[in-house]
Amino acid sequence: xxxxxxxxxxxxxxxxxxxxxxxxxxxxxxxxxxxxxxxxxxxxxxxxxxxxxxxxxxxxxxxxxxxxxxxxxxxxxxxxxxxxxxxxxxxxxxxxxxxxxxxxxxxxxxxxxxxxxxxxxxxxxxxxxxxxxxxxxxxxxxxxxxxxxxxxxxxxxxxxxxxxxxxxxxxxxxxxxxxxxxxxxxxxxxxxxxxxxxxxxxxxxxxxxxxxxxxxxxxxxxxxxxxxxxxxxxxxxxxxxxxxxxxxxxxxxxxxxxxxxxxxxxxxxxxxxxxxxxxxxxxxxxxxxxxxxxxxxxxxxxxxxxxxxxxxxxxxxxxxxxxxxxxxxxxxxxxxxxxxxxxxxxxxxxxxxxxxxxxxxxxxxxxxxxxxxxxxxxxxxxxxxxxxxxxxxxxxxxxxxxxxxxxxxxxxxxxxxxxxxxxxxxxxxxxxxxxxxxxxxxxxxxxxxxxxxxxxxxxxxxxxxxxxxxxxxxxxxxxxxxxxxxxxxxxxxxxxxxxxxxxxxxxxxxxxxxxxxxxxxxxxxxxxxxxxxxxxxxxxxxxxxxxxxxxxxxxxxxxxxxxxxxxxxxxxxxxxx
Numbered sequence: 001x002x003x004x005x006x007x008x009x010x011x012x013x014x015x016x017x018x019x020x021x022x023x024x025x026x027x028x029x030x031x032x033x034x035x036x037x038x039x040x041x042x043x044x045x046x047x048x049x050x051x052x053x054x055x056x057x058x059x060x061x062x063x064x065x066x067x068x069x070x071x072x073x074x075x076x077x078x079x080x081x082x083x084x085x086x087x088x089x090x091x092x093x094x095x096x097x098x099x100x101x102x103x104x105x106x107x108x109x110x111x112x113x114x115x116x117x118x119x120x121x122x123x124x125x126x127x128x129x130x131x132x133x134x135x136x137x138x139x140x141x142x143x144x145x146x147x148x149x150x151x152x153x154x155x156x157x158x159x160x161x162x163x164x165x166x167x168x169x170x171x172x173x174x175x176x177x178x179x180x181x182x183x184x185x186x187x188x189x190x191x192x193x194x195x196x197x198x199x200x201x202x203x204x205x206x207x208x209x210x211x212x213x214x215x216x217x218x219x220x221x222x223x224x225x226x227x228x229x230x231x232x233x234x235x236x237x238x239x240x241x242x243x244x245x246x247x248x249x250x251x252x253x254x255x256x257x258x259x260x261x262x263x264x265x266x267x268x269x270x271x272x273x274x275x276x277x278x279x280x281x282x283x284x285x286x287x288x289x290x291x292x293x294x295x296x297x298x299x300x301x302x303x304x305x306x307x308x309x310x311x312x313x314x315x316x317x318x319x320x321x322x323x324x325x326x327x328x329x330x331x332x333x334x335x336x337x338x339x340x341x342x343x344x345x346x347x348x349x350x351x352x353x354x355x356x357x358x359x360x361x362x363x364x365x366x367x368x369x370x371x372x373x374x375x376x377x378x379x380x381x382x383x384x385x386x387x388x389x390x391x392x393x394x395x396x397x398x399x400x401x402x403x404x405x406x407x408x409x410x411x412x413x414x415x416x417x418x419x420x421x422x423x424x425x426x427x428x429x430x431x432x433x434x435x436x437x438x439x440x441x442x443x444x445x446x447x448x449x450x451x452x453x454x455x456x457x458x459x460x461x462x463x464x465x466x467x468x469x470x471x472x473x474x475x476x477x478x479x480x481x482x483x484x485x486x487x488x489x490x491x492x493x494x495x496x497x498x499x500x501x502x503x504x505x506x507x508x509x510x511x512x513x514x515x516x517x518x519x520x521x522x523x524x525x526x527x528x529x530x531x532x533x534x535x536x537x538x539x540x541x542x543x544x545x546x547x548x549x550x551x552x553x554x555x556x557x558x559x560x561x562x563x564x565x566x567x568x569x570x571x572x573x574x575x576x577x
Contacts, residue, residue, distance in 0.1 A: 008037035013050040104167040134158030149354040151310035176325040177201030187315040206317040210376035226262030226504020229497040237447030238389040239380025246421030262504040273319035276342030312346035330386035339395035417441035449555040466490025508552040521570030540575040
């Protein structure tokens with residue numbers, strides 16, 4: 001039984017009820033809501049029924065209310081099997097009976113900027129979907145004693161002050177399934193690529209708890225990016241969260257796309273979530289994925305810069321929900337959030353409109369929780385849970401390299417490492433512009449195959465020594481032969497890290513290049529056309545030593561004999577054209 005309601009109940013109808021009917025209504029109200037009066041109100045629109053309002057509960061026995069009950073019953077039927085649709089509808093109609101079910105209805109107080117404030121829904125829950133007039137949907141984001149704040153996912157033009165709002169008692173959810181692979185959808189799972197409707201396997205709530213510790217296992221399987229600068233020094237494991245961070249136009253998205261392209265034969269499903277990006281840029285990106293055959297295992301979710309702040313806010317959670325669907329089936333998933341700094345800005349806009357107190361940089365106090373509850377859902381599940389994984393590559397944009405800003409520091413503390421892209425390196429032509437000193441992977445060698453781990457060896461140490469030596473010798477007038485040789489060796493190591501976009505390396509190619517460079521086999525090569533020379537090196541070695549390449553592909557530790565074969569071939573320089 002509900003709490004006693006002090007205000008009298010109101011009965012609306014076009015015809016005044018008889019004394020006996022009023023007595024039955026009063027008995028019903030008294031039994032369910034406590035002792036209170038009943039007031040009859042004339043409403044000429046209710047010629048075919050009545051509406052009983054008790055506080056925020058409404059019993060709608062009008063034609064529209066009864067049709068709404070029937071619509072709810074029919075919409076709950078699973079129509080995936082087309083042959084069974086009509087029999088299921090008939091069965092539902094045979095069994096359907098009208099029920100006196102209360103509807104909680106509120107009233108819109110204000111609406112604007114994608115946010116509506118509502119009065120009269122005391123029992124609604126955070127994250128619940130509300131239904132406004134005109135079919136507009138919204139999600140509860142703020143609850144106070146006086147009113148409820150709700151973000152709108154459709155145009156707010158159909159919503160006005162004074163209009164009614166209905167509770168659905170359903171958490172926000174989206175359709176998921178295999179049908180989303182190869183498609184481009186908006187933040188609500190609606191296709192926007194003109195390829196027709198998507199048949200969903202099920203609906204899942206966009207908010208779900210992260211897997212507990214007992215349901216996880218160590219991150220120990222590599223997710224290969226195909227980028228030598230990352231795979232050899234900052235390896236990413238399946239189930240890891242590795243941040244890609246840097247200023248605008250430093251190649252952050254390029255790293256993410258190269259990683260997607262490199263999953264072609266890795267049995268990994270990729271999900272790219274574009275937040276606040278230009279729609280034209282995403283179209284070009286999708287065209288690249290289609291041309292390279294990557295859309296066969298990739299789903300794209302777009303909340304563009306022209307979309308509302310609520311759509312940009314919900315997009316990464318929708319992508320994560322789709323990724324969880326595949327992870328729970330035991331599959332490996334890569335999800336890219338591009339980018340979370342724009343996501344934070346969208347959330348800040350919503351929060352300020354909702355009247356939340358601004359904090360540092362005007363962000364609300366729960367912005368850390370906003371991203372932590374998203375990224376913590378990435379995991380490598382235990383064998384008992386299916387063994388699937390979700391690897392997250394969030395992207396964050398910095399201003400003038402300021403990694404100590406609010407959002408970057410938040411996400412750095414949540415993730416398992418970061419790949420920092422340096423503007424100066426990018427402008428000097430070193431791409432990907434990975435700053436070796438500021439980048440780190442907290443999974444480290446556990447996410448590398450023994451073969452690549454053995455080949456990379458002292459690469460990071462050699463690069464650190466080169467950077468120090470270059471600083472100390474930049475003002476020297478005379479350099480002896482030993483120092484010049486060391487500097488040349490460092491330049492070669494920097495050159496092998498340069499890589500053309502959309503041309504990832506296979507792991508065996510990375511091993512051949514690393515062994516050749518670290519053994520000083522590439523010191524005599526000219527700087528011009530260096531990357532093309534490396535690809536000739538790999539192609540020539542594969543043709544002349546296919547047995548060694550096959551052993552490298554096996555992933556086992558590199559033998560001394562195979563290492564000697566690579567070093568000998570590199571120093572012969574037969575591949576230089």
